[in-house]
Amino acid sequence: MDDLYRENLMDHYQHPRHHGPMAECDAEAEGQNPLCGDQVIVQVKLTDGTIEEMRFTGHGCAISQAATSMLTELVQGLTVDEAAALPSQAILDELAIPLSAMRVKCAVLGLGTLKLALHRSAGTPLPAEWGDTDEMVWS
Amino acid sequence: MDDLYRENLMDHYQHPRHHGPMAECDAEAEGQNPLCGDQVIVQVKLTDGTIEEMRFTGHGCAISQAATSMLTELVQGLTVDEAAALPSQAILDELAIPLSAMRVKCAVLGLGTLKLALHRSAGTPLPAEWGDTDEMVWS
Amino acid sequence: MTVSPLTPTDLARIRADFPILARELHGQPLAYLDSASTSQKPQQMLDAMTSFYSTSNANVHRGVYTLGVESTDAFEAARDAVAALLNAPSRREVIFTRNTTEALNLVAKTYGVQNCGPGDVIVSTVLEHHANLVPWQVLAEQTGATLRFLDIDDEGNLQLDALDAIAREGNVKLVAVTHQSNTLGVRPPVAEIVAWAHAQGAVVVLDAAQTVPNRPVDVQALDVDFLAFSGHKTLGPTGIGALWGRESLLADLQPFLTGGEMIRSVKLERTSWNALPWKFEAGTPAYAEAVGLHAAIDYLQAVGLEAIDAHEHAITDYALGRLAEVPGLRIIGPQTAAARGGVVSFVLDDVHPHDIAEILDRHAVCVRAGHHCTQPLIERLGLAATVRASFYLTTTEAEIDRLVAGLLDVRRVMGV
């Protein structure tokens, strides 16, 4: 089992970083994975085009919640452009466990929601490849 | 081949008996087998509840036309009730060749049409088993 | 008369017929506990289809030649087998569809559209699979009829006391209900519902996707008006299901899909329809799948549907007992085997059901996690998802034991 739910993953799931709402934020979005019922709400505080803090709330499977928790650490200090360009692989590398196509959706839910928040606050359109994630619900 | 289209059958097909319309008749009906495009129009002259003559017109495959021709001879002199009770097997016995379910419909087209004509002229409803021949078109 | 469940010898013999059960995952044999989603297939069924394709395949209802006759006979014999399975008064009442979903849509889009309008009421329930719920939403929207849902109690038992208030809202035209919930295993009181509906002059549409596979289902005894099931849950192939409907109702309906097979005569100006059942089967049907379904029905009848029912009952009883040993596990739905079929939904503390299913998969135990295509039911129960284990004629106590062991490991991995 242990290659599935590694210690690091379980640690993030049980002790999520940057968890809980932010009173004031510069960018915000919500994402859902209807298949699993996973949900994350992402909020971002920006300073001079740089991510000062990303926080999240929501619920769902260990993968979705741990991945979003890891993401909050990964993007801290990145510029908006850097974060918006972050590939899915970055978060899969953090999780470091084999995932089926179905669970990859859980893993990238937080990242997709972050990108949506950043693009929306910048007024830029979502990149074309997100057209393929249309099994997810963004709002 | 010869067990398929026996001489007797071919003789009836090429020289149909009682073929061609009747000027005046006591019972009449038309039957079609949409699958093959077979058609027969049956006319009957009755005397005292007995079939004096059955005649037919129409077109179609050898089986349907030969079987109807044979039928005209088979029913001559029968009472209406006897003819109306004639089983399909009677006509299959006359044809005396093996027939698939699909070709049985060709074989009994004339008989079905005759029964319809007789029941219609007597004002009696068609027997229930004819409910099963509803791939055919009667008019 | 009670029928004895399958003996261990029966079970071993049956399991040997299912080639997929020989598969190993992560070094362990498969424990397939997702039969409510789809059934696995006996070799006999697979052989029937392959042998049909290898000897008699030809399009049906068309060829005069030998193959065409054999193919048509095989297809229509499958219809007879379905008619006999359901104790249908006539083979003309059996319409082949892709699955339960298409069968229910067929009713909505023919009987429903042709009989419902403003002032009419359609009744469904909160228990239903989406297949027996969304088509009625669409029908109500299209026709202006009112749609009402019967509620359940917290164990999933359907509450009929709202019926009389519903009847005061308009002419009740159609009541759509499941024969068994695919999520909770609960069986609604169909006889009472039928009596009430018929007193209103309404027809009853029974979703029998979860019962035709595992017990005798008799449309005349049930006295329903339409009934749907899926071949793939009944040991048969995917791509085939059936609708049974009363001939007196089907005869008056305009067709569903149009094209070849279902016509009597086509002219550019005007087309007339074929007789039942072909009026409702447009185009080349899934005839090889019908042959497979026929073999599946033969298999089920050889084992005996009463025996399968008894086996499911016994194994469900065993499972409920064993699952009670897992700390933090809560059964959703009826707590005893008496009131349910071989489907058990549960939650485990606040571990997410998808994590449970994924960890169980590492033990080669296959269960489903999610809403099971019953979102309104899951929401009504105040849940986001459940884990569901479901049983069939191949399920053994050893597989249940592996489920329980796996769940204990879930607790360990998830630290609860």
Add this chain to the structure above:
Amino acid sequence: MTVSPLTPTDLARIRADFPILARELHGQPLAYLDSASTSQKPQQMLDAMTSFYSTSNANVHRGVYTLGVESTDAFEAARDAVAALLNAPSRREVIFTRNTTEALNLVAKTYGVQNCGPGDVIVSTVLEHHANLVPWQVLAEQTGATLRFLDIDDEGNLQLDALDAIAREGNVKLVAVTHQSNTLGVRPPVAEIVAWAHAQGAVVVLDAAQTVPNRPVDVQALDVDFLAFSGHKTLGPTGIGALWGRESLLADLQPFLTGGEMIRSVKLERTSWNALPWKFEAGTPAYAEAVGLHAAIDYLQAVGLEAIDAHEHAITDYALGRLAEVPGLRIIGPQTAAARGGVVSFVLDDVHPHDIAEILDRHAVCVRAGHHCTQPLIERLGLAATVRASFYLTTTEAEIDRLVAGLLDVRRVMGV
């Protein structure tokens, strides 16, 4: 670049893959000349389905467990294979249906109903199979749109000169045409029709049931808007077909059938739909049949669709030459192989086509007799029925020779 047809060695190798060709009838090997009705199946396709059922079967899009993932991957890979076969811009444009008929009904009952009304014109042709004719009759009746049919000349060539008069009758919204007549083998001028239709702002629905099996079909090159075909004519199993449609059109449509799979979220009050292509696939799809179709496509591509096309052309040319030797035989439709696919309809003096087919069956030669689901065409040609022989990648000159010998025997038996 011309591709050479299959060599005798290729043909022998291909034929060895089709188990049914080993069958004998009345002591003679089968000469199957009814591929336009349905194709026979290579062992590779049968094995792909059996092996899928025996190792990976689970319901798709649902299970978190390994089998469910494998099953879903196999199903979606089949969609990719269809998209590649048709050169579709996106896999989201490929919708699995039961057959061509359901695909065409889907277009009529979504795009058609949502876009046509009184004052609009729908155009079809007298060449069409009932599947591409009756749905438009029903659509016109339901929406109040006008339905017009393009006529043919006596060889079956579609006459386009009526188009401009048709355009003056209203807004042309939809043009439905066959890529190849299943009765005459004639191929309408699709490029001209598409150019005309698009100039009117109309969409083109192409019935490619007779062409996807035997030549490269490219939806982008054709520039049509919807295209339908059947798996069972394409070496695949029954129970599966596909609709391809432009994403920009499909995206705006309301769904066809409703239930599981095709939803995003279901509440008692309101339901929202899934993304393309799943929005149009309600219930458990024919996923094992999709796996079979994938294997069939792989088989066709390994042989090469250009080579199959060239083979059909060569064998049709041979057949037309040999059939000309039969006294009293009249070919219906184009008289040369250049203008047609591998389908030849004929009549023989006034011998009824069913008698011809039945006598040929005694020679183990399988041909169809009747109206071939094109009653308006048969009537337009002043006929009641034809005999149709149709060819595919397994057809040999020896089989054509047996057809001709059989026809000479028909003359003898029928005394003409």
